[in-house]
Amino acid sequence: MPSLASFDVYPKTLKEFRQRTFAGALVSIVCAATISLLAGIEIADFLQVKTDDHLFVDTTRGQELRINMNITFPALPCSVFSLDTLDVSGNHADDLMRHISKTRLDAAGRALDPLPGSRGPAGLSSGGRRLLSGDSDNVPAAAAMRLSQPNTLLSKLLAELMPDVFEDKEAIAELRKHVGEGCRVTGFSWVKRVAGNFHFALTEEDQHTLLTVFHDRESLNVSHVIHELSFGDPYPGMVNPLDGMVKSLSTGSGYFQYYLKIVPTLYEDIRGNFVHTNQYSFTELFRTTREIDKLPAVYFHYEISPIMAKFSQRRRSFGSFLTGLCAIVGGVFTVAGMIDACIHRTMKLVAPGHLDK
Numbered sequence: 075m076p077s078l079a080s081f082d083v084y085p086k087t088l089k090e091f092r093q094r095t096f097a098g099a100l101v102s103i104v105c106a107a108t109i110s111l112l113a114g115i116e117i118a119d120f121l122q123v124k125t126d127d128h129l130f131v132d133t134t135r136g137q138e139l140r141i142n143m144n145i146t147f148p149a150l151p152c153s154v155f156s157l158d159t160l161d162v163s164g165n166h167a168d169d170l171m172r173h174i175s176k177t178r179l180d181a182a183g184r185a186l187d188p189l190p191g192s193r194g195p196a197g198l199s200s201g202g203r204r205l206l207s208g209d210s211d212n213v214p215a216a217a218a219m220r221l222s223q224p225n226t227l228l229s230k231l232l233a234e235l236m237p238d239v240f241e242d243k244e245a246i247a248e249l250r251k252h253v254g255e256g257c258r259v260t261g262f263s264w265v266k267r268v269a270g271n272f273h274f275a276l277t278e279e280d281q282h283t284l285l286t287v288f289h290d291r292e293s294l295n296v297s298h299v300i301h302e303l304s305f306g307d308p309y310p311g312m313v314n315p316l317d318g319m320v321k322s323l324s325t326g327s328g329y330f331q332y333y334l335k336i337v338p339t340l341y342e343d344i345r346g347n348f349v350h351t352n353q354y355s356f357t358e359l360f361r362t363t364r365e366i367d368k369l370p371a372v373y374f375h376y377e378i379s380p381i382m383a384k385f386s387q388r389r390r391s392f393g394s395f396l397t398g399l400c401a402i403v404g405g406v407f408t409v410a411g412m413i414d415a416c417i418h419r420t421m422k423l424v425a426p427g428h429l430d431k
Contacts, residue, residue: 097417105410112402120395123344123387125311132338132382139267139336139352139378143174144260144302147274148183149295152176152257153249154276154284159263161270167263174261181254249287269378274298275371291363292326296370303374306351309341309385315356327370328362334376337383344387353383 147155157174159167178186265272276284276294288294300319304312321330334354341349354376363370 095418095421097421098414101410101414101417105406108410109403109406112406113399116395116398116402120390120392123389126386126388128384128386129381130384132380134338134382137267137350138264140262140264140306141272142262142302142304142306144258144300145274146179146183146256146258146299146301147296148179148256148299149297150257151249151252151255152178153252154294155257155274157259157272157274159265159270159272161266161268163266163268165266167265167272170263172263174259174263177258177260178252179256179258181256183256185258186255245283246286249283253287267378269376271373271375273371273373275373276369281369291369294327294370295323296327296330296372297322298330298372304352305336305354305376306339307349309339309349309351310343312351312353315354321360326362326364328360329366329368329370330372331359331361332372332374333357333359334374335379336376337379337381340382340384342384342386344389 157170159170180186259274263272274296284294285291298321300316302314303316304314316332334356336352336354339351339353341351343349
């Protein structure tokens with residue numbers, strides 16, 4: 075085997091010619107500790123899942139947008155406001171309240187029993203405004219007109235001219251029972267994937283009843299807490315900037331407007347599963363009821379971005395990990411050998427007799 079042994083690039087030295095030193099032992103210990111540390115970092119980096127992000131033009135069409143909400147109105151009874159949507163084409167979402175529920179809350183935020191049979195989009199009890207619902211058997215014919223588009227000023231004027239006709243004592247008495255309550259709105263709804271808005275508003279049809287109980291618009295407190303507001307399914311690490319938002323009004327009331335920019339998002343996990351969802355950013359605007367002649371409300375205006383974001387989870391390849399690990403071991407071992415050789419030669423020059431002991 076002499077010919078094959080000539081290919082050995084790791085020639086061995088005789089044991090008799092090996093010399094072990096204290097300095098070499100220290101270098102060896104430091105070398106082993108350094109290799110262990112760097113190898114641990116390399117293994118941790120290999121096991122870590124990283125996320126790559128890309129932006130590209132969104133070419134998807136014909137999809138719907140899912141709105142998830144969990145919002146509390148601590149100072150408004152469930153019976154005085156409604157949820158509605160409106161897109162740029164003027165269409166309202168069909169069956170909007172199918173997956174959305176309202177929970178009555180007491181002053182401490184505890185859930186109460188639901189109201190008995192409700193009526194209309196605002197959820198008012200059966201003693202609601204008979205005039206504007208067209209119940210002409212209980213009011214004079216001249217006043218029993220149906221308003222296809224409710225007009226606030228006209229409603230005010232008629233209420234002043236004919237207070238006995240417009241004052242629905244049953245509705246007022248029922249509403250007064252719930253003054254001081256709050257309401258939590260939870261669930262989700264599907265809308266068309268175009269720009270639009272969804273809003274929580276007080277119905278103008280029942281304005282006289284509302285103002286009789288609350289006296290003025292400033293008393294209709296639309297303070298709210300947004301526990302959750304998202305669009306689509308969640309994914310790990312997803313951030314919804316409106317989650318946890320608290321808007322509290324100590325005096326007066328107003329008109330809250332949130333402007334949301336929705337970015338379609340595609341998320342791919344480490345196993346190759348995809349989640350089609352959305353992220354968003356927002357700006358906000360608040361105006362008091364003294365600035366605008368409108369009932370208090372909370373509006374969420376949204377636009378769909380033409381750019382889609384893609385997040386992909388990935389892990390380093392095993393080949394890259396193995397290459398890095400070998401580089402660490404070999405590099406540290408080689409550098410440590412060079413340092414040990416330098417120390418050994420230096421000590422021989424400084425104290426030639428010391429190494430012979």
